[in-house]
Amino acid sequence: MQVNQTTLTVVRGSVLDQETDAIVNAANTKMRGGGGVDGAIHRAAGPELLEELKRVAPNGAPTGTAVLTGGHRLKQPYIIHTPGPVWHGGTRGEPELLASCYRSCMEVAHKKGLESIAFCSISTGVYGYPIERAAPLALSTVRDFLQAHPDTSLRRVVFAMFGAEEYRVFTEALGTLEKEGA
Ligand code: AR6
Numbered sequence: 001m002q003v004n005q006t007t008l009t010v011v012r013g014s015v016l017d018q019e020t021d022a023i024v025n026a027a028n029t030k031m032r033g034g035g036g037v038d039g040a041i042h043r044a045a046g047p048e049l050l051e052e053l054k055r056v057a058p059n060g061a062p063t064g065t066a067v068l069t070g071g072h073r074l075k076q077p078y079i080i081h082t083p084g085p086v087w088h089g090g091t092r093g094e095p096e097l098l099a100s101c102y103r104s105c106m107e108v109a110h111k112k113g114l115e116s117i118a119f120c121s122i123s124t125g126v127y128g129y130p131i132e133r134a135a136p137l138a139l140s141t142v143r144d145f146l147q148a149h150p151d152t153s154l155r156r157v158v159f160a161m162f163g164a165e166e167y168r169v170f171t172e173a174l175g176t177l178e179k180e181g182a
Helices: 036-045 048-056 094-111 131-148 164-181
Strands: 006-012 022-027 067-070 078-083 116-119 156-161
Touching: 006 131, 006 164, 022 036, 036 048, 048 067, 078 094, 094 116, 094 131, 131 156, 131 164, 156 164
Parallel strands: 006 156, 022 078, 022 116, 116 156
Antiparallel strands: 067 078
16 A cells, blocks of 8 residues: 555564665563564564663653554564553543554654554453454554655554464455545
8 A cells, every 4th residue: 555655564574674765563561572573573683672671762652552662673773662451342532543553653763763563453462452453443543644644754663463363464464444534
């Protein structure tokens, strides 16, 4: 999908394998590592990532916000860490918080003047956010951000879907969004 000068795509694979300036980490509010993609990113980036997070986020970071660090031993120069909401049935502001995660990451990448960013699917793993609800929200939030920032340096936004099911759901949701805009 094309939004102004930016291409938005869904691919199958890990964020760690993407040729982008930044990757997004589905972190937690403590910002000290964890399981899932957070664990994979910390293992690949090396212990210097934890040291940097202790410096830049001494008290962690609230749900829905984003923190920028270097990529350390990753091939990508930057990591954008965002704590997603834990799913409690959708009645505790989860959609607003998840949208805020995607917006905050886009804001950080845009302000840093990055050319490309790769997202994973925030909150839909350990945190249990239903993928069928998360995918359209994720894609439309990023689309809206790009429409509101026609001057952005971002040329590529990649949704790197690790699992087969999330890849299928995100691909379908992107198709629906494209039809809406046509
Ligand atoms: N490599 C690449 N992508 C992965 C991997 C991996 N090894 N593992 C999961 N994903 P999740 P959440 C994808 O569960 O739901 C952590 O402990 C996964 O397919 O990592 O936001 C944190 O520290 C999905 O697209 O994150 C938090 O405590 C995406 O990563 C908590 O889990 C997010 O799944 C956050 O839970």
